[in-house]
Amino acid sequence: MVKMNEMEINEEGIKALETLVKVAVKLKESGMLDMLYFLAEKSGEILSIISNDVGLARAGALGHAGIAALEKLEPDEVLSIKSNLEELTTCAFKSLAEMKIEELKPVGLMGLLKAPKDEDMQYGLAMLMALGKAMGRCLKSKQS
Secondary structure (H helix, E strand, O other): OEEEOOEEEOHHHHHHHHHHHHHHHHHHHHOHHHHHHHHHHOHHHHHHHHHHOHHHHHHHHHHHHHHHHHOOOOHHHHHHHHHHHHHHHHHHHHHHHHOOHHHOOOOOHHHHHHHHHOHHHHHHHHHHHHHHHHHHHHHHHHHO
16 A cells, blocks of 8 residues: 555555546547536636526526426437437538529419429439328327
C-alpha cells in the first residue's frame, strides 16, 4: 500500500488512477479535454444563455415531445422510423437541392390532372397516400 500525504492507495486505487490518466491522455489527444475544460469553466454563462434563449426552449419542448412519443413505441417500430426517416430526409434534402425556386410556376387544374402520369409523381403520391392512410388509422384509434 502506498501512502500519499495522509491518503492510502491500494493496488485497485493505483489501477484506477492509471486508467484515469490513460483516459485523460486520450481526451487530450482528441481535443475533447480542452472542450470539457472550457465547458466547465464557462458553465454558468452557457447555462444562462441556454435558459434565456426562447428558440432553444422551444426546441427543447419539441424534443421532449418527440422523446415522449418514442417511449410509447416498441423497439422494432423505432428502428423502422429511424430507417424511414433517414431515407425520406435524404430524398427531401436531395429534392430541395435540385429544386430551383425561381423557376417554379403555378400549376392549374390541367397540370394536376397530368401529374399522376409522371412516374416520379406517382411514387411521391404513393408515399403521401400511405402516410395519410396510416395517420388516419392512428387518429381514428385515438377518438375511440
